[in-house]
Amino acid sequence: xxxxxxxxxxxxxxxxxxxxxxxxxxxxxxxxxxxxxxxxxxxxxxxxxxxxxxxxxxxxxxxxxxxxxxxxxxxxxxxxxxxxxxxxxxxxxxxxxxxxxxxxxxxxxxxxxxxxxxxxxxxxxxxxxxxxxxxxxxxxxxxxxxxxxxxxxxxxxxxxxxxxxxxxxxxxxxxxxxxxxxxxxxxxxxxxxxxxxxxxxxxxxxxxxxxxxxxxxxxxxxxxxxxxxxxxxxxxxxxxxxxxxxxxxxxxxxxxxxxxxxxxxxxxxxxxxxxxxxxxxxxxxxxxxxxxxxxxxxxxxxxxxxxxxxxxxxxxxxxxxxxxxxxxxxxxxxxxxxxxxxxxxxxxx
Amino acid sequence: xxxxxxxxxxxxxxxxxxxxxxxxxxxxxxxxxxxxxxxxxxxxxxxxxxxxxxxxxxxx
Numbered sequence: 502x503x504x505x506x507x508x509x510x511x512x513x514x515x516x517x518x519x520x521x522x523x524x525x526x527x528x529x530x531x532x533x534x535x536x537x538x539x540x541x542x543x544x545x546x547x548x549x550x551x552x553x554x555x556x557x558x559x560x561x562x563x564x565x566x567x568x569x570x571x572x573x574x575x576x577x578x579x580x581x582x583x584x585x586x587x588x589x590x591x592x593x594x595x596x597x598x599x600x601x602x603x604x605x606x607x608x609x610x611x612x613x614x615x616x617x618x619x620x621x622x623x624x625x626x627x628x629x630x631x632x633x634x635x636x637x638x639x640x641x642x643x644x645x646x647x648x649x650x651x652x653x654x655x656x657x658x659x660x661x662x663x664x665x666x667x668x669x670x671x672x673x674x675x676x677x678x679x680x681x682x683x684x685x686x687x688x689x690x691x692x693x694x695x696x697x698x699x700x701x702x703x704x705x706x707x708x709x710x711x712x713x714x715x716x717x718x719x720x721x722x723x724x725x726x727x728x729x730x731x732x733x734x735x736x737x738x739x740x741x742x743x744x745x746x747x748x749x750x751x752x753x754x755x756x757x758x759x760x761x762x763x764x765x766x767x768x769x770x771x772x773x774x775x776x777x778x779x780x781x782x783x784x785x786x787x788x789x790x791x792x793x794x795x796x797x798x799x800x801x802x803x804x805x806x807x808x809x810x811x812x813x814x815x816x817x818x819x820x821x822x823x824x825x826x827x828x829x830x831x832x833x834x835x836x837x838x839x840x841x842x843x844x845x846x847x848x849x850x
Numbered sequence: 851x852x853x854x855x856x857x858x859x860x861x862x863x864x865x866x867x868x869x870x871x872x873x874x875x876x877x878x879x880x881x882x883x884x885x886x887x888x889x890x891x892x893x894x895x896x897x898x899x900x901x902x903x904x905x906x907x908x909x910x
Contacts (some may be wrong), residue, residue, distance in 0.1 A: 605906060605907060622891055627900070651891075651899075652889065652890070652891065655899060655900045656902070680887045684901070708910060717907050731905045
């Protein structure tokens with residue numbers, strides 16, 4: 502008797518109309534039809550021979566084809582006599598040592614960064630994302646870096662309006678001094694001032710759109726991440742809000758700067774105080790399995806959720822919004838993506 | 851999938867339907883470069899400068 506063994510790093514997510522097979526080591530996901538899921542499930546419990554017995558000669562060749570596909574894609578291997586028990590399943594437990602993993606802050610001026618600096622250290626924040634309404638000069642970019650020199654931060658990403666001073670020289674100068682910045686986005690830029698070359702310590706992107714902070718929350722293929730840390734977090738926690746702090750332009754401390762509920766103001770309360778409020782963590786464990794529509798979606802563990810903009814149609818018994826993200830155009834029941842603009846609600850943002 | 855016992859009908863196979871998409875290793879800026887930053891909290895000169903493993907914002 503021969504048996505098919507699925508590799509431990511292969512995760513199969515069943516959706517309403519398709520399945521997603523994610524290779525968590527190669528960081529690739531692939532979509533297949535639902536019937537493939539049934540074959541994979543049968544292979545977990547029966548030998549290949551006993552599965553083939555259930556089908557007529559005509560159908561058997563398709564089962565062979567499926568098994569060949571599984572082998573060709575290196576999703577698993579065949580063993581003789583029994584399943585190979587030497588490969589236990591991978592644990593999807595998620596542990597994040599830092600109290601807060603990221604802060605998303607909307608600013609008009611840099612003074613607020615001084616205010617949060619100590620908390621960033623205390624909480625061991627890994628990433629800081631800054632959305633600036635103000636055009637930032639080279640000195641200001643460098644000041645941001647200086648502010649967090651020697652800090653616990655692993656990386657900084659900055660969204661700033663584009664202005665005429667931003668040219669090749671500007672980026673080169675910044676490249677000399679920037680240490681923690683891993684991404685720069687200049688928005689409202691009609692034409693790319695420099696051809697991006699892969700030579701800087703950070704990613705530079707120019708967007709012609711006049712990006713508002715409310716543009717956030719988009720859901721599409723480019724925002725999907727197939728990697729084991731991301732997937733493990735999504736299996737147990739909210740993939741956007743878990744261990745996130747948002748600070749809006751007025752200094753209000755929130756789960757996300759775009760959400761309504763505030764847990765205090767940075768000018769008279771520390772981030773630690775806000776975090777100590779039990780309500781602050783209420784969305785942290787709301788997984789996609791609990792969100793309407795998303796729970797039937799094959800992308801649910803590689804997608805990043807949004808609670809700021811939702812269809813606002815469902816609440817659970819604890820009063821949490823469990824509606825589908827508003828800016829997601831995917832219908833897991835038909836397996837089709839709709840054009841974002843076709844929903845009038847979505848045009849608001 | 852329907853199980854067909856002693857029947858001569860083809861399975862309604864949608865075998866050809868496969869869609870593949872790859873996601874970049876988002877944690878790296880360049881494929882082979884690793885950058886370090888000094889950190890007083892962790893008392894090291896070599897704290898790895900990382901990109902997050904997921905997009906922290908979805909503005910673009």
